[in-house]
Amino acid sequence: xxxxxxxxxxxxxxxxxxxxxxxxxxxxxxxxxxxxxxxxxxxxxxxxxxxxxxxxxxxxxxxxxxxxxxxxxxxxxxxxxxxxxxxxxxxxxx
Amino acid sequence: xxxxxxxxxxxxxxxxxxxxxxxxxxxxxxxxxxxxxxxxxxxxxxxxxxxxxxxxxxxxxxxxxxxxxxxxxxxxxxxxxxxxxxxxxxxxxxxxxxxxxxxxxxxxxxxxxxxxxxxxxxxxxxxxxxxxxxxxxxxxxxxxxxxxxxxxxxxxxxxxxxxxxxxxxxxxxxxxxxxxxxxxxxxxxxxxxxxxxxxxxxxxxxxxxxxxxxxxxxxxxxxxxxxxxxxxxxxxxxxxxxxxxxxxxxxxxxxxxxxxxxxxxxxxxxxxxxxxxxxxxxxxxxxxxxxxxxxxxxxxxxxxxxxxxxxxxxxxxxxxxxxxxxxxxxxxxxxxxxxxxxxxxxxxxxxxxxxxxxxxxxxxxxxxxxxxxxxxxxxxxxxxxxxxxxxxxxxxxxxxxxxxxxxxxxxxxxxxxxxxxxxxxxxxxxxxxxxxxxxxxxxxxxxxxxxxxxxxxxxxxxxxxxxxxxxxxxxxxxxxxxxxxxxxxxxxxxxxxxxxxxxxxxxxxxxxxxxxxxxxxxxxxxxxxxxxxxxxxxxxxxxxxxxxxxxxxxxxxxxxxxxxxxxxxxxxxxxxxxxxxxxxxxxxxxxxxxxxxxxxxxxxxxxxxxxxxxxxxxxxxxxxxxxxxxxxxxxxxxxxxxxxxxxx
Ligand code: HEM
Ligand SMILES: [Cu+2]
Numbered sequence: 001x002x003x004x005x006x007x008x009x010x011x012x013x014x015x016x017x018x019x020x021x022x023x024x025x026x027x028x029x030x031x032x033x034x035x036x037x038x039x040x041x042x043x044x045x046x047x048x049x050x051x052x053x054x055x056x057x058x059x060x061x062x063x064x065x066x067x068x069x070x071x072x073x074x075x076x077x078x079x080x081x082x083x084x085x086x087x088x089x090x091x092x093x094x
Numbered sequence: 095x096x097x098x099x100x101x102x103x104x105x106x107x108x109x110x111x112x113x114x115x116x117x118x119x120x121x122x123x124x125x126x127x128x129x130x131x132x133x134x135x136x137x138x139x140x141x142x143x144x145x146x147x148x149x150x151x152x153x154x155x156x157x158x159x160x161x162x163x164x165x166x167x168x169x170x171x172x173x174x175x176x177x178x179x180x181x182x183x184x185x186x187x188x189x190x191x192x193x194x195x196x197x198x199x200x201x202x203x204x205x206x207x208x209x210x211x212x213x214x215x216x217x218x219x220x221x222x223x224x225x226x227x228x229x230x231x232x233x234x235x236x237x238x239x240x241x242x243x244x245x246x247x248x249x250x251x252x253x254x255x256x257x258x259x260x261x262x263x264x265x266x267x268x269x270x271x272x273x274x275x276x277x278x279x280x281x282x283x284x285x286x287x288x289x290x291x292x293x294x295x296x297x298x299x300x301x302x303x304x305x306x307x308x309x310x311x312x313x314x315x316x317x318x319x320x321x322x323x324x325x326x327x328x329x330x331x332x333x334x335x336x337x338x339x340x341x342x343x344x345x346x347x348x349x350x351x352x353x354x355x356x357x358x359x360x361x362x363x364x365x366x367x368x369x370x371x372x373x374x375x376x377x378x379x380x381x382x383x384x385x386x387x388x389x390x391x392x393x394x395x396x397x398x399x400x401x402x403x404x405x406x407x408x409x410x411x412x413x414x415x416x417x418x419x420x421x422x423x424x425x426x427x428x429x430x431x432x433x434x435x436x437x438x439x440x441x442x443x444x445x446x447x448x449x450x451x452x453x454x455x456x457x458x459x460x461x462x463x464x465x466x467x468x469x470x471x472x473x474x475x476x477x478x479x480x481x482x483x484x485x486x487x488x489x490x491x492x493x494x495x496x497x498x499x500x501x502x503x504x505x506x507x508x509x510x511x512x513x514x515x516x517x518x519x520x521x522x523x524x525x526x527x528x529x530x531x532x533x534x535x536x537x538x539x540x541x542x543x544x545x546x547x548x549x550x551x552x553x554x555x556x557x558x559x560x561x562x563x564x565x566x567x568x569x570x571x572x573x574x575x576x577x578x579x580x581x582x583x584x585x586x587x588x589x590x591x592x593x594x595x596x597x598x599x600x601x602x603x604x605x606x607x608x609x610x611x612x613x614x615x616x617x618x619x620x621x622x623x624x625x626x627x628x629x630x631x632x633x634x635x636x637x638x639x640x641x642x643x644x645x646x647x648x649x650x651x652x653x654x655x656x657x658x659x660x661x662x663x664x665x666x667x668x669x670x671x672x673x674x675x676x677x678x679x680x681x682x683x684x685x686x687x688x689x690x691x692x693x694x695x696x697x698x699x700x701x702x703x704x705x706x707x708x709x710x711x712x713x714x715x716x717x718x719x720x721x722x723x724x725x726x727x728x729x730x731x732x733x734x735x736x737x738x739x740x741x742x
Pocket of ligand 1: 166169170172173193194196197198200201204205258259260261507511514515519557570571572573593596597
């Protein structure tokens with residue numbers, strides 16, 4: 001019975017519901033823009049990681065190396081793009 | 095009648111009416127021809143529904159050559175207008191439309207499919223695979239590209255061409271300044287083709303990572319395969335940015351959002367930013383496979399293995415990462431401060447280092463090689479000095495302070511043509527000549543081929559070197575004319591002559607195809623260049639299943655090992671082969687996408703909703719379809735093999 005019950009997935013599902021609820025708080029509570037954005041960003045990234053690992057089974061097959069390399073590369077590129085854009089359009093714009 | 099007014103061209107000229115007539119006549123002729131020779135069934139069974147990577151490659155090739163001519167005619171018109179001061183051949187509006195179309199067509203609908211053509215045809219063969227990882231997706235990629243390209247191409251006769259440049263900067267591209275549907279075409283046609291490209295990226299990454307022949311580790315992959323892997327990696331990370339930017343642009347134009355407007359919280363510079371976040375990696379998507387082709391050709395005709403294989407691979411991987419770090423060099427003059435510009439200047443200059451490593455590796459490969467001057471090799475040898483010149487002017491442009499002088503002048507135009515033409519176009523023509531015998535079973539004529547290479551190079555030098563000078567003297571880019579007192583006249587005339595010589599070169603390519611089809615010997619071996627990698631280890635024409643038995647690779651040059659060192663390529667006996675079935679679905683989805691795009695461009699909401707539903711229905715149908723492919727029996731393989739071996 002234990003092998004049949006997808007405990008990891010159910011836990012993952014509950015956790016992602018919690019994350020959604022936490023994100024929703026931002027809408028209902030009166031908080032500063034910075035605090036709201038921080039909560040949204042943090043929950044969004046955990047949520048995305050959860051999806052990849054628990055529901056899309058990253059790391060469960062033998063091409064795990066290639067998959068994680070791709071993910072890290074993607075995250076790095078996304079960060080560079082966003083920070084670079086902020087640099088060009090806001091911080092370094094005169 | 096009012097309904098149909100929207101399809102009228104806002105700024106017509108006799109040339110456009112003539113094109114309408116020519117297009118209709120050609121379409122009629124094609125339909126009549128197909129009916130007369132009873133070829134509809136053949137076309138449908140063998141081409142429109144095919145999932146075979148080799149045929150898809152050939153279809154990409156044909157599209158790319160057609161688009162080369164479309165873009166080439168545009169180029170000649172631009173140069174003819176600029177040949178003399180105060181010329182009246184084109185007015186400002188037509189000049190705008192033509193350089194926009196020329197830019198988009200050349201980059202997205204000529205260079206990209208040309209690369210896709212070679213990648214499709216060569217990569218699976220080179221890694222010893224039977225097809226790509228997702229053959230049907232591959233067909234869908236092609237049809238989306240093709241329909242996107244066709245949608246873009248009808249713009250000048252239905253509703254009006256885009257005219258905001260191939261970069262389509264906002265606010266110029268917004269509704270206030272671009273009132274015709276032209277820019278809608280830009281946004282939506284490129285979107286459709288771009289989705290196809292993104293799928294190709296995923297498909298080829300999977301293919302190369304998962305389907306290599308036994309023994310072929312990552313560090314034993316041939317250079318073209320490596321370059322394709324890296325290019326597809328860049329596609330996967332860069333194209334989503336374009337997708338998003340185009341979607342935002344479309345919404346600004348059609349649904350009144352304010353992403354890129356100048357008021358209501360919009361940020362017009364964000365478009366330029368996002369465009370180049372995609373745009374700079376895009377140029378590496380084009381150049382890396384070109385480098386791969388040169389590597390194959392140089393090593394084949396220098397008759398030795400490629401010098402510095404590992405450094406070649408590492409430099410490509412480094413380029414892939416760097417290509418995402420430099421985009422702001424396209425708008426040094428648009429408002430960032432010195433710190434930001436300096437950062438991007440330095441990253442840009444740094445990218446010259448891995449590129450330089452590659453140039454030196456080719457030179458070292460040539461050094462002490464027994465060089466054989468075939469047409470592909472001639473292109474490769476011409477490429478090295480010409481491309482290096484383009485690279486050097488690139489480093490000049492990378493200096494942000496100096497860029498205030500170069501920006502938006504003909505100097506820049508000369509620079510990017512200087513890297514794109516000897517870099518990408520020559521590579522594609524070299525690759526075309528090199529792989530032609532494998533594709534079609536006969537060689538292209540060497541003499542005409544060499545004439546072409548020389549004409550293109552001389553034409554290129556005449557056409558673009560003067561532009562460096564007039565650019566430094568202040569001739570602006572995208573200006574439809576200039577006065578006589580500027581003194582730009584004579585050099586622009588030289589430029590026009592160069593463009594005309596290049597035009598002759600391009601016509602010679604077609605003549606060569608015609609001539610060789612008629613007269614070339616069909617009695618050639620499967621390995622006519624005495625090459626080194628697996629794509630030459632199978633028969634010509636390549637059978638549907640590519641390799642009767644799975645080849646074994648122990649080094650980067652398995653075929654060479656087999657020829658010189660007694661390496662056994664095919665160890666196994668024949669077994670039945672599993673192959674994918676043909677499918678009409680990709681073509682049909684492509685057609686629906688065309689109708690969808692057309693409705694979108696003109697804001698025809700009812701057809702848009704219907705076609706959107708149509709797209710989802712086809713996807714749902716695919717999910718429920720049971721298609722397990724088919725098997726080719728051992729007897730059938732033996733029969734094919736004996737027949738083909740006879741020719742060998
Ligand atoms: C026969 C060879 C070619 C000639 C004579 C030629 C000529 C020109 C001319 C005159 C312009 C416009 C300059 C201006 O007024 O701004 C232009 C722009 C451009 N060309 Fe070419 N070209 C050629 C081939 C190519 C190729 C092969 C590509 C790319 C694969 C290409 C990509 C572009 C792009 C992206 C632009 C910029 C368009 C814009 O400003 O929006 N060209 N070319
Ligand atoms: Cu760039």
